[in-house]
Amino acid sequence: MIAENKIVTLQYNVKDSDGTLIDSSEANDPLVYMHGAHNIITGLESALLGKASGDSFDVVIEPLDAYGEHNPELVQVVPKSAFEGVEQIEPxxxxxxxxxxxxxxxxxxxxxxxxxxxxPNHPLAGKTLHFTGSISDIRDATEEELEHGHVHGAGGHDH
Structure with a gap:
């Protein structure tokens, strides 16, 4: 069962409210993360708690539990000279x-x-996200993974 300090491997698709695919693990490697280490958005982590290997999930995550609300006060206008050494700047x-x-x-x-x-807002700030997928593996974290707070090896981080 998914719990704190478990290493979780999952396949997923994430779409926005319009049904547009934002990201998917299907064409790539599955997502491997350490549960409880804040390696994924809080809403998805909460929704996966207690799931078992082989379980599917279909969950809607509101902005507050994903990338936050879009803050228009962070948007600013800067002079082109702030982009020193960049010849072409485009939206x-x-x-x-x-x-x-x-x-x-x-x-x-x-x-x-x-x-x-x-x-500087995250590109997904203010968006409601719809995740679907399945859990393919759950294992205990190694001592080294616990020390570092993230997955090592296949699908994770190599030092």
């Missing part, structure tokens, strides 16, 4: 900026002359 481009709170992902949402509108 949809994603950059990583170093901030006092660590690296932050920024998406360019608009360009007007030398003004660049950037949005």
């Amino acid at each position: 949809g481009m994603v950059f990583t900026a170093d901030t006092p709170n660590g690296p932050m992902q920024l998406t360019v949402t608009a360009m007007e002359g030398d003004d660049v509108t950037i949005d």
Whole structure:
């Protein structure tokens, strides 16, 4: 059964409220994570608690339990000169900026002359997510995984 410090392997699809596929493990490797270590969004982690290997899931996660609400106050306009060394800037481009709170992902949402509108909200902020899938394996975490707070080896992280 899925519980804290279990390593869980699952196949999943995630769609938005319009039914548009956002991500899927079907064409890739399955998702492998350590339950209770905040390696996945809280709403999905809560929904999977207590499930067993072979179980299916179909769950709707509201923004608060996914990537939060979209905060329009975070959107700002910066001068093109802030993108030193970047020749071509277009809406949809994603950059990583170093901030006092660590690296932050920024998406360019608009360009007007030398003004660049950037949005540091997560791309899925404000979206309700619909996850479907199945649990394919559950195992105990190793001592090393417990120490590091994430999966090691196949499907996980190698040091």
